[in-house]
Amino acid sequence: EARRLAAWDGHERIVLGTDTGRGLRAIVAIHDSRLGPALGGTRVWPHPTLEAALTDALRLSRGMTYKAAIAGVPFGGGKAVIMADPARGKTPAMLDAYAEMLAQLQDSYVTAEDVGLTLADADYLKARTPNVVGTTAGGSGNPSPVTAHGVFLGLCAAVRHRLQRGDLSGLRVAVQGLGAVGGALCERLHAAGAELVVADIDPARTRAVATRLGARAADPQTVLSAAVDVAAPCALGAVLSRATIPALRAKVVAGAANNQLAERDDAAALRERGILYAPDFVLNAGGLINVAAELAPGGCDRAAVLERLATIPQVLSEIFRRAERTGRPTNRIAHAMAEERLRAAAPRTARR
Ligand code: NAI
Structure with a gap:
């Protein structure tokens, strides 16, 4: 079903991650990686149905492809949606399970904060898997x-x-x-x-x-x-x-x-x-330009960020x-x- 939906929506790949014991229900949507690895935040939102979450993830990941392409950063479009209430559902166990899911994707998907996922949550994930950017601990922080x-x-x-x-x-x-x-x-x-x-x-x-x-x-x-x-x-x-x-x-x-x-x-x-x-x-x-700079060879360079913003x-x-x-x-x-x-x-x- 996920493969059918991916094809239907022009996505390269959709990954569904479930860990009932630890309360994880997540979708990682990779829309297009022609320009580079898919980059896009993780949204935590209590979508009532899988279909609603999937629609959100697909729309957002496609948007990231266009944003990266027009901004001239060497990344593709991706986005993740975790079906959970950001106030009650973000337990350490759930975030651990999500970090494992991210680790399996290696650098085909790089994530960051989004609605419902705070900088502190991003830091927590980063301590468990490398494919997280925009963290406060050694990352580019608040975009x-x-x-x-x-x-x-x-x-x-x-x-x-x-x-x-x-x-x-x-x-x-x-x-x-x-x-x-x-x-x-x-x-x-x-x-x-x-x-x-x-x-x-x-x-x-x-x-x-x-x-x-x-x-x-x-x-x-x-x-x-x-x-x-x-x-x-x-x-x-x-x-x-x-x-x-x-x-x-x-x-x-x-x-x-x-x-x-x-x-x-x-x-x-x-x-x-x-x-x-x-x-x-x-x-x-600008937010995307900022986190993308973290992954540039040599690390985040403020002058390079300003130069890219000027475009x-x-x-x-x-x-x-x-x-x-x-x-x-x-x-x-x-x-x-x-x-x-x-x-x-x-x-x-x-x-x-
Ligand atoms: P935020 O959550 O810090 O601020 C949003 C503000 O809008 C809040 O103060 C909220 O009370 C207010 N608000 C909500 N509904 C409103 C309404 N109907 N009328 C008036 N005010 C209302 O969010 P942030 O980070 O400032 O983002 C703002 C927008 O920019 C969002 O659409 C976000 O997706 C977009 N954006 C943000 C980026 C970032 O780096 N933070 C990057 C790219 C896009």
Whole structure:
């Protein structure tokens, strides 16, 4: 069944790991390793069915293939999902069993933190198997500040392209989600002179950022349609949809959240409204660039990370130019560019 699903979804390999005694039910999905070993975090989430977990793993691992290809890092796309409640299910025994599963995969899959798997959990796994990155113990640690830096650079490129502005002074930006990435992005935008409208579902977080940065606090559900120049989704996915796009007043959408478009075609709706959409997986690749650097020969080199981050605005500018020339939505162009890089790599090898 797993092999049938893998073929159906274009995946190279799907591994199901079960250890009933130790409470492990895990899926490792390896989508494409033409550019290198599959790299992607492990999500711990109480999916109600195997099918729901599998759908999540397959969608996420495919996304990692495109993100790595467009970011120019020599890795393929993979992702793991452990079916467990992150609050109660992450027992040492379960993590031990998962570490054994990872060890068996050797370097065909390298994992890192994701929703439900903390840096401390990643450290725990790393002590038991080498194919874990982004750890605090000798690894590159928390990727969020690097992600925020990449998003900031990409946002500036989008503003340059759409609004012909080289600086952010007085630019109005709405930020939805003030967590690790959104919070750091706000600091950078504020330092660059932007005027912020901010919202988080955690009111204390909204108040703290609003007070510290002199930002206007808004409602989390409507913040992205505030009267601003740029809307920056930094919370959840699927916030750009047939229902929300007509209400947007920004000219640019550029944020960190994964899978911002509810449907692929929503990018066309943004385009029709004259809104420039900076594809999320191009903009938010900083975290991946950071962990990938750990595996480079010679170890994590900060200068090399910054150099790679600087390619985010360059790639975006190329996407924007091609979109303008062809009249196609930016997300389609970004996918096509990632495909070009994948096709230029070695042919796919099917593994069973
Ligand atoms: P986080 O969990 O630190 O922050 C998310 C924030 O959004 C929280 O403060 C939460 O209260 C808030 N939030 C949730 N629903 C909301 C809503 N409906 N309206 C307003 N606020 C809401 O997560 P993090 O790490 O900052 O990630 C943010 C987004 O960026 C996610 O979509 C994540 O997948 C994506 N991302 C993060 C990367 C990283 O390096 N941390 C890398 C690539 C993507």
